Amino acid sequence: MSDTTPAYYGADAVGPFLTWPLVNEAVESALKAVVKSSPALTAQPRRTFTPIGSQSVQDQGLLLTMPAFVGNYETSSRGGSSTLACKLVTSFSGNAQRQPPLPSILAHVLVFSHQTGQLAAIMEATDLTTRRTVAASLVSTKYLYFRRFGPDAEVTRPITVAIVGCGVQGQMHALAFCQSFRVRKLLCNNRSRAKAEELAKLIGLEVGGQAVEVCESSREACHEADVICVATFAKEPLIHSQDLKPSGGVHINAVGAGEIHFSEVAPSVYRRSKVYVDCYANAEAELVGLPAPITAEVGEVILSKDYPKEQDITVFQSMGMASEDACVAQAVLDAISAGKDKDE
Numbered sequence: 001m002s003d004t005t006p007a008y009y010g011a012d013a014v015g016p017f018l019t020w021p022l023v024n025e026a027v028e029s030a031l032k033a034v035v036k037s038s039p040a041l042t043a044q045p046r047r048t049f050t051p052i053g054s055q056s057v058q059d060q061g062l063l064l065t066m067p068a069f070v071g072n073y074e075t076s077s078r079g080g081s082s083t084l085a086c087k088l089v090t091s092f093s094g095n096a097q098r099q100p101p102l103p104s105i106l107a108h109v110l111v112f113s114h115q116t117g118q119l120a121a122i123m124e125a126t127d128l129t130t131r132r133t134v135a136a137s138l139v140s141t142k143y144l145y146f147r148r149f150g151p152d153a154e155v156t157r158p159i160t161v162a163i164v165g166c167g168v169q170g171q172m173h174a175l176a177f178c179q180s181f182r183v184r185k186l187l188c189n190n191r192s193r194a195k196a197e198e199l200a201k202l203i204g205l206e207v208g209g210q211a212v213e214v215c216e217s218s219r220e221a222c223h224e225a226d227v228i229c230v231a232t233f234a235k236e237p238l239i240h241s242q243d244l245k246p247s248g249g250v251h252i253n254a255v256g257a258g259e260i261h262f263s264e265v266a267p268s269v270y271r272r273s274k275v276y277v278d279c280y281a282n283a284e285a286e287l288v289g290l291p292a293p294i295t296a297e298v299g300e301v302i303l304s305k306d307y308p309k310e311q312d313i314t315v316f317q318s319m320g321m322a323s324e325d326a327c328v329a330q331a332v333l334d335a336i337s338a339g340k341d342k343d344e
């Protein structure tokens with residue numbers, strides 16, 4: 001009998017494969033695959049949230065189960081690909097205060113054979129989650145912001161970026177945006193200033209070439225920003241309408257998810273904005289009460305090329321979706337086996 005024990009890939013085994021080209025392509029495939037008119041066969045049932053109650057606020061958290069099947073989607077390396085996976089992810093916002101600190105978001109992905117249903121691999125997915133979330137913001141910024149200025153704007157157009165919340169997500173957004181786009185100025189703001197200063201230093205060391213400023217308030221960070229990335233656990237709005245560039249032409253990646261996904265951005269901003277989501281299915285359950293209608297899924301914009309107008313204020317309301325994790329995990333597994341084949 002063949003060995004049916006699933007392979008285990010820890011963070012060290014997965015890490016080298018999480019390159020931006022791989023993750024961006026997989027996430028873009030997922031964003032397109034969930035669109036109704038897409039030729040991919042996608043099943044992405046609503047994710048479940050299990051709340052973990054406790055007397056101590058620090059020990060309160062959530063367990064999310066995120067299953068997805070994405071069949072027959074395009075990849076550059078394999079042509080048509082399929083993936084069946086389920087991510088298990090916890091969110092404990094008090095983890096950063098522990099000694100030693102732990103990440104707030106911790107994840108594993110289970111990848112199955114889509115032909116037999118056998119569990120093929122278990123993959124540590126904490127970094128995968130961070131990177132695929134950043135990739136969703138990168139892809140959304142490319143299509144919702146840059147493409148309104150023309151087909152090459154993501155290469156040619158200089159931008160000012162504000163990072164509000166300099167935790168794990170904020171740091172990775174800052175690094176990836178500076179490495180992927182022509183960022184002339186990066187403005188960082190965090191509730192506790194030390195993390196914003198740490199990030200400013202990190203950008204200087206790892207990227208360089210742009211001005212970096214630490215800002216006392218989110219207002220100061222946002223007032224001249226073309227693109228804003230906000231990733232905190234804030235229950236009260238951090239980004240207000242009067243904080244935005246008066247000329248318009250602003251894109252916001254609203255990444256953070258407290259108890260309410262859209263609590264970081266004020267209703268006054270939503271009311272002036274075109275709001276885009278990763279998928280309608282999660283939005284129906286998780287964005288109840290959103291103060292503006294949803295204009296489209298990001299994948300619809302990619303496929304239709306119906307880009308926003310230059311002066312529009314756009315919000316990508318990022319919830320995170322299981323098909324992103326499934327496509328990235330599959331791409332990592334494919335890359336691992338391609339490496340093994342080469343060695344044999």
Ligand SMILES: NC(=O)C1=CN([C@@H]2O[C@H](COP(=O)(O)OP(=O)(O)OC[C@H]3O[C@@H](n4cnc5c(N)ncnc54)[C@H](OP(=O)(O)O)[C@@H]3O)[C@@H](O)[C@H]2O)C=CC1
Pocket residue numbers: 091093096103104105129130133165166167168169170190191192195231232233234235236255256257258318319320321
């Ligand atoms: N959309 C998606 O797909 C995903 C979204 N997320 C969400 O992104 C957010 C950030 O996650 P992550 O970076 O991993 O978490 P971290 O704990 O690493 O960072 C959280 C950051 O938010 C700040 N913060 C926390 N509470 C508040 C508040 N009330 N007001 C202002 N700032 C606050 C913290 O500041 P301080 O340093 O002062 O504590 C810290 O800088 C979370 O909401 C998470 O759920 C995560 C993964 C996927």
Ligand SMILES: O=C(O)C1=NCCCC1
Pocket residue numbers: 064089090091105129257319320321
């Ligand atoms: O998609 C994810 O993964 C997450 N989304 C919301 C917060 C926790 C992780």
